[in-house]
Structures are given as structure tokens and as C-alpha cells.
Amino acid sequence: MIEVRGLIKRFGYTVVLGGVSLTVPTGQTVVLLGPNGAGKTTLLRILATLLRPTMGEVYIHGEDAVRRPERVRHLLGYVSHQALVYPDLTAMENLHFYARLYGLPEASRRVQEMLEVVGLARRAHDLVRTFSRGMVQRLTIARALLHNPPVLLLDEPDTGLDPQAAAMLVKLLREVAQAGRTVLFTTHNLTRGVDFADRVLILAGGRIVVDRPATSLDVAQLSRLYARAAAQEGA
Amino acid sequence: MKFWQAVWAIFWKDVRAEFRTKDIFTGMFVFALLAVLIFNFAFELRVSNVRQVLPGVIWVAVVFAGMLGLNRSFILEVDRGNIEGLLLAPLDRSAIYFGKMLGNLVFMLAVEVVLLPILVVLFNVNVLQPAILLVVGLGTLGFAIVGTVFAAIAVNTRAREVLLPVLLLPVMVPVLVSAVKASANLLDGAPLAEQAMWLRLLVVFDIIFLAVSYMTFDYVLEE
Numbered sequence: 001m002i003e004v005r006g007l008i009k010r011f012g013y014t015v016v017l018g019g020v021s022l023t024v025p026t027g028q029t030v031v032l033l034g035p036n037g038a039g040k041t042t043l044l045r046i047l048a049t050l051l052r053p054t055m056g057e058v059y060i061h062g063e064d065a066v067r068r069p070e071r072v073r074h075l076l077g078y079v080s081h082q083a084l085v086y087p088d089l090t091a092m093e094n095l096h097f098y099a100r101l102y103g104l105p106e107a108s109r110r111v112q113e114m115l116e117v118v119g120l121a122r123r124a125h126d127l128v129r130t131f132s133r134g135m136v137q138r139l140t141i142a143r144a145l146l147h148n149p150p151v152l153l154l155d156e157p158d159t160g161l162d163p164q165a166a167a168m169l170v171k172l173l174r175e176v177a178q179a180g181r182t183v184l185f186t187t188h189n190l191t192r193g194v195d196f197a198d199r200v201l202i203l204a205g206g207r208i209v210v211d212r213p214a215t216s217l218d219v220a221q222l223s224r225l226y227a228r229a230a231a232q233e234g235a
Numbered sequence: 236m237k238f239w240q241a242v243w244a245i246f247w248k249d250v251r252a253e254f255r256t257k258d259i260f261t262g263m264f265v266f267a268l269l270a271v272l273i274f275n276f277a278f279e280l281r282v283s284n285v286r287q288v289l290p291g292v293i294w295v296a297v298v299f300a301g302m303l304g305l306n307r308s309f310i311l312e313v314d315r316g317n318i319e320g321l322l323l324a325p326l327d328r329s330a331i332y333f334g335k336m337l338g339n340l341v342f343m344l345a346v347e348v349v350l351l352p353i354l355v356v357l358f359n360v361n362v363l364q365p366a367i368l369l370v371v372g373l374g375t376l377g378f379a380i381v382g383t384v385f386a387a388i389a390v391n392t393r394a395r396e397v398l399l400p401v402l403l404l405p406v407m408v409p410v411l412v413s414a415v416k417a418s419a420n421l422l423d424g425a426p427l428a429e430q431a432m433w434l435r436l437l438v439v440f441d442i443i444f445l446a447v448s449y450m451t452f453d454y455v456l457e458e
Contacts, residue, residue: 082316
């Protein structure tokens with residue numbers, strides 16, 4: 001479960017998040033939409049404990065993520081714009097490295113299991129720098145899921161993927177979400193967002209301006225809401 | 236246990252990646268070799284007693300080559316965004332410091348292992364004496380201890396290559412003075428026992444800055 005109360009983030013005089021409040025129950029999949037500069041990445045980075053908010057409270061499974069970030073890090077899996085894997089290590093070495101950082105018991109078994117889940121078992125001993133963008137993204141998801149976190153934060157995981165790789169990614173994420181995890185992800189692909197999520201949020205001007213169940217929206221309605229939010233952001 | 240497991244994982248990851256790319260070692264070694272060669276040409280013509288200048292040559296080569304390595308080790312983490320992967324892990328952030336510091340220390344020692352025999356050949360002075368190696372080792376340790384913290388600070392700035400020496404060299408003055416003085420005295424044939432003051436200064440510097448770095452690294456990595 002994710003709870004956010006009155007979250008404000010300023011960079012100098014620029015207000016990026018202007019009082020975001022949000023509750024995501026356990027097991028729910030939420031898509032966070034919004035134009036560039038709306039504050040989606042900032043919100044996810046605060047939830048991931050990579051940024052400190054200027055004001056406000058964040059709780060992950062009841063633990064205070066602002067004051068005691070070290071207590072929530074093992075609960076979180078985070079996929080950012082960047083792969084967070086080392087190109088000069090093999091896929092297996094990368095996952096073993098992160099398994100050691102997380103202090104996982106039976107690391108070898110878990111690493112092998114994750115490589116099979118993301119379909120990279122046959123390339124386990126190849127250097128990551130030889131991988132395609134789609135393969136790197138699958139390895140990134142394996143890294144984020146390695147310690148079996150109950151909360152998964154994904155920042156535009158489909159960026160730069162061809163349709164085939166994106167379809168594979170969606171299939172993988174659907175399996176992840178069905179395992180009972182709380183998933184919060186951002187995307188610019190509205191169709192993918194409304195298909196995949198239980199709930200749709202639109203962020204504009206540092207505030208949540210739309211919060212609707214995904215079943216209550218079709219892509220055309222979502223496009224209109226998104227365009228209105230984008231206009232508000234531009235204004 | 237988990238702390239040292241993480242330290243070892245970060246250290247070993249750096250060593251393994253460097254073994255494949257040789258990005259850091261090659262840059263450091265070539266720079267150090269060129270510095271030593273230039274000093275060799277310059278002093279061959281003018282200096283009658285090369286023992287007087289050799290400690291300076293060693294430390295200029297080691298310090299500036301080391302600076303290249305320190306910069307590179309954090310640039311590789313930050314430019315690819317991998318530092319976030321380390322920050323996301325549920326571990327004490329000083330584990331990141333110790334892992335990176337050990338990596339930097341080993342890369343510098345590797346350069347020195349190749350460089351010192353070259354100095355013996357070029358300057359015809361035996362610097363491969365246990366006492367001098369002890370001084371070089373303690374000085375290099377101090378450099379890696381302080382340099383790792385300052386490299387982590389400098390890497391998030393635009394002028395990181397310029398900022399690192401500007402920040403680091405003033406703090407390194409006690410190490411450089413002690414190391415150069417002790418090395419010079421030892422090359423002149425003075426016994427190790429007479430260098431106790433310089434060695435103590437090196438050891439105290441290493442211990443104090445290791446403790447300060449351990450306590451402050453968490454704040455260094457804050458946004």
C-alpha cells in the first residue's frame with residue numbers, strides 16, 4: 001500500500017509537485033499519466049526514496065519513506081528511464097551483484113529464476129552491452145523484481161521499445177501485477193495505460209487532476225482528459 | 236555481515252568491469268608513464284642528484300594519475316545512472332563508499348606496481364625498498380580515502396574534472412608533505428625508524444579521514 005499526503009517538491013523557486021495526496025491499496029495497478037514536466041518522474045523518485053520531498057508524508061506499507069527511507073527500500077522495485085544495469089557485466093553477473101546488495105538468501109536460484117521469467121536464461125552469460133534495448137529493459141525488470149518487492153514503481157518502462165518488445169513487456173508486467181503487487185507506472189501510451197491499469201491518474205501542474213477507475217474510461221475519453229490536462233500544464 | 240557483503244560486491248563489480256574494459260587503468264597508467272618520462276628528459280640535463288627530485292616525481296605521477304582514476308570511477312556510475320541502483324538498495328550508504336574506495340585503492344596500487352620498476356630503470360635509483368613501499372602504500376591509502384569522497388561530490392557538478400583537484404589537493408597537503416619528506420629521507424639512506432613522525436602523520440591522517448568519510452558519505456550522496 002502506498003499513502004502520499006500533501007506532497008510538495010520545489011527545485012529552487014520552481015514548484016514541481018504542489019500538494020499531491022494519493023492512496024494506492026495493495027494489489028492495485030495504477031497508471032500515472034501527464035505531459036512532460038508534470039512531475040511524474042519526481043513523484044516516482046520521491047516514492048522510491050531517491051529524492052526528499054520539500055513537504056509532505058509518504059508511507060509504503062505503513063513505513064515512513066521520508067524519515068526512515070532505509071526501512072522501505074527492500075519493499076520497493078524501481079524501473080527508471082535508465083537501465084541501472086552495468087553494460088560490462090553479463091546479465092547473470094548484474095543480477096548476482098544486486099542479489100548481494102539486497103542480501104538475498106539462495107541468490108543463485110533466485111537469479112536463475114528471474115532470468116527465466118524475463119526470457120533471458122539463454123543469454124545469461126552475455127555482456128549486457130551486446131543486448132538490444134528490449135532485452136536490457138527485460139533485465140531491468142528482472143533487477144527490480146529480484147528481491148520480490150510488494151511495490152513496483154515503473155517510470156515509462158515502454159520508452160524506446162519496438163511494438164514487439166513493448167508487447168512482451170506488457171505481458172511480463174501483467175504477470176507481475178497478477179502476483180498481487182502494488183504497481184504504479186507512468187507512460188505516454190494512453191492505450192497501454194487504460195488497458196493495463198485498474199486506475200488512471202493524470203498529473204498536471206504538480207497536482208492530480210484526474211483520478212478515475214480505468215473501467216470507466218475508453219481511450220477516446222482518456223485522450224480528451226489528457227489533452228485538457230496538457231493544456232492546463234501549458235497554461 | 237550484510238554490510239561487508241555489499242562492500243565486497245561493489246568492489247568486485249568494479250574490478251570485474253575494469254578487467255574487461257581497462258578504462259581506468261589504461262588512462263591512469265599512460266598518464267603516469269608520460270609524466271615520469273617528461274620528468275626523466277627534463278632532469279637528465281640539469282639535475283646532478285636525481286634522488287633529490289625523485290620523491291616529487293613519484294608523487295606528482297601518482298597523484299595526478301590517481302585523480303583521473305577517481306573521476307572515472309564515479310563518472311561510470313553517474314553517467315549511466317547506475318548510482319541510483321546502488322542508492323535504491325537497502326544498505327548503509329557507507330558500504331558504497333568502502334566498496335568504491337577499495338576499488339580506487341586497488342587501481343592506484345596496480346598502476347604503482349608497474350610504474351615503480353619503470354622509475355628504477357629510468358632514474359637508476361632503487362625505489363623498490365620495503366620502507367619506501369610502505370610510505371607509498373600509506374600515502375596511496377590516504378589519497379584513496381579522501382579522493383573517493385571528493386570524487387563523489389565533484390561528479391554531480393558540471394566542471395567535475397576541474398573541481399576534483401581544486402577540492403582534493405588542499406586537503407591532501409599533509410599526506411603529500413609526509414610522503415615526499417619520508418620518501419626523500421629514505422632514498423638518502425636514513426633509517427625507517429627516523430621517519431616515525433612522517434609515518435605517524437600518514438597513519439593518523441588515514442584513520443581520521445576514514446572515520447570522517449564513513450560518517451559523512453550518506454550526506455554526500457544526498458540530492
